[in-house]
Amino acid sequence: xxxxxxxxxxxxxxxxxxxxxxxxxxxxxxxxxxxxxxxxxxxxxxxxxxxxxxxxxxxxxxxxxxxxxxxxxxxxxxxxxxxxxxxxxxxxxx
Amino acid sequence: xxxxxxxxxxxxxxxxxxxxxxxxxxxxxxxxxxxxxxxxxxxxxxxxxxxxxxxxxxxxxxxxxxxxxxxxxxxxxxxxxxxxxxxxxxxxxxxxxxxxxxxxxxxxxxxxxxxxxxxxxxxxxxxxxxxxxxxxxxxxxxxxxxxxxxxxxxxxxxxxxxxxxxxxxxxxxxxxxxxxxxxxxxxxxxxxxxxxxxxxxxxxxxxxxxxxxxxxxxxxxxxxxxxxxxxxxxxxxxxxxxxxxxxxxxxxxxxxxxxxxxxxxxxxxxxxxxxxxxxxxxxxxxxxxxxxxxxxxxxxxxxxxxxxxxxxxxxxxxxxxxxxxxxxxxxxxxxxxxxxxxxxxxxxxxxxxxxxx
Numbered sequence: 001x002x003x004x005x006x007x008x009x010x011x012x013x014x015x016x017x018x019x020x021x022x023x024x025x026x027x028x029x030x031x032x033x034x035x036x037x038x039x040x041x042x043x044x045x046x047x048x049x050x051x052x053x054x055x056x057x058x059x060x061x062x063x064x065x066x067x068x069x070x071x072x073x074x075x076x077x078x079x080x081x082x083x084x085x086x087x088x089x090x091x092x093x094x
Numbered sequence: 095x096x097x098x099x100x101x102x103x104x105x106x107x108x109x110x111x112x113x114x115x116x117x118x119x120x121x122x123x124x125x126x127x128x129x130x131x132x133x134x135x136x137x138x139x140x141x142x143x144x145x146x147x148x149x150x151x152x153x154x155x156x157x158x159x160x161x162x163x164x165x166x167x168x169x170x171x172x173x174x175x176x177x178x179x180x181x182x183x184x185x186x187x188x189x190x191x192x193x194x195x196x197x198x199x200x201x202x203x204x205x206x207x208x209x210x211x212x213x214x215x216x217x218x219x220x221x222x223x224x225x226x227x228x229x230x231x232x233x234x235x236x237x238x239x240x241x242x243x244x245x246x247x248x249x250x251x252x253x254x255x256x257x258x259x260x261x262x263x264x265x266x267x268x269x270x271x272x273x274x275x276x277x278x279x280x281x282x283x284x285x286x287x288x289x290x291x292x293x294x295x296x297x298x299x300x301x302x303x304x305x306x307x308x309x310x311x312x313x314x315x316x317x318x319x320x321x322x323x324x325x326x327x328x329x330x331x332x333x334x335x336x337x338x339x340x341x342x343x344x345x346x347x348x349x350x351x352x353x354x355x356x357x358x359x360x361x362x363x364x365x366x367x368x369x370x371x372x373x374x375x376x377x378x379x380x381x382x383x384x385x386x387x388x389x390x391x392x393x394x395x396x397x398x399x400x401x402x403x404x405x406x407x408x409x410x411x412x413x414x415x416x417x418x419x420x421x422x423x424x425x426x427x428x429x430x431x432x433x434x435x436x437x438x439x440x441x442x443x444x445x446x447x448x449x450x451x
Binding site: 003012013014034070071 | 101108111112113114115116119121124125138141144165167169176177180206210211258259260261290405440441
């Protein structure tokens with residue numbers, strides 16, 4: 001009987017870690033909301049309006065901006081948002 | 095035979111998972127079933143083939159070359175070798191393949207963005223220097239077409255690596271609206287035969303006897319057909335008309351191009367004594383668009399300063415954020431040139447890397 005054939009795995013040999021989604025807050029009352037502009041043009045117009053509406057409701061809003069839309073956000077930025085905000089809204093525009 | 099014996103009886107030194115398949119299994123189909131291919135059959139990555147392709151490089155299989163996007167996974171020389179085998183590479187192509195991967199990971203190239211964008215671009219590979227000739231790459235007729243193993247498989251090796259190691263799959267992180275056929279492979283050599291013009295690599299500061307890979311975020315090949323021009327000025331007019339239309343006649347930001355001067359068109363410039371620099375200056379003077387003609391928005395007025403916006407008569411360079419690069423390739427008969435359109439911005443630039451043994 002012929003022996004088995006062997007192939008070498010061309011992949012990274014990793015599998016994605018599946019994490020449960022964080023529960024959605026039942027209310028926005030009293031939450032700090034981060035608005036992340038990914039640096040596509042006119043994303044700021046959209047986020048300006050969202051900020052107005054949130055501030056009217058009494059929320060605290062913090063604004064953030066990525067260096068450039070085509071580059072992934074830095075770890076520092078992600079950590080800053082994660083530690084300062086309860087919720088983050090990321091805007092894409094063109 | 096040597097490599098088959100080593101694979102069977104020796105210590106291979108390879109760390110990748112060994113996948114055992116029944117003797118009767120169709121290995122090509124096994125690769126399809128596991129999602130390892132770009133849609134075309136791949137060469138099954140047996141241990142013997144991987145050992146053979148690694149034999150030509152002095153680098154160790156476990157050396158980490160960098161993080162492959164989008165999953166930012168550590169990539170070893172061994173994983174590159176496996177994907178190069180699958181792409182159809184010969185062992186003598188490995189120095190080029192390794193330089194291609196290293197160039198693709200230079201931050202200014204921004205491989206992640208090239209993969210994730212809705213644009214049609216993908217990595218385009220141009221090889222300069224003696225190695226292109228020694229491994230038999232095509233720089234002449236049908237240069238961007240089929241039929242040359244080195245051209246076809248070296249570009250494909252990078253694409254398979256991004257797919258298999260980086261996890262970059264169409265419909266997932268790859269959000270391209272159209273893609274382009276170069277996403278199977280887009281790799282060629284520059285035609286350096288006539289010494290009257292410097293090659294792209296020499297223009298970038300490399301020695302004429304250095305071998306390099308240059309990579310940029312390009313998409314389609316648009317031919318420029320001009321059988322009638324008899325002077326460089328006439329031919330430049332044709333070039334300008336076509337180049338101004340790249341991506342959008344009303345766009346000056348985030349657009350770049352490689353202008354590929356074909357054989358007979360090269361002759362016209364050479365006969366008239368035009369240097370490449372002269373051609374560049376002529377084109378730079380004419381590749382200008384008035385502010386009033388630009389599309390408002392990201393690619394047009396969005397990138398302008400307030401002073402520029404206020405002056406509708408101001409003439410802006412077409413390749414304002416990207417570059418216009420002039421290279422030579424293609425067959426010797428026929429009055430054609432071509433444009434490879436490309437993305438170009440402060441965060442996305444062509445990169446060049448010297449090929450080492």
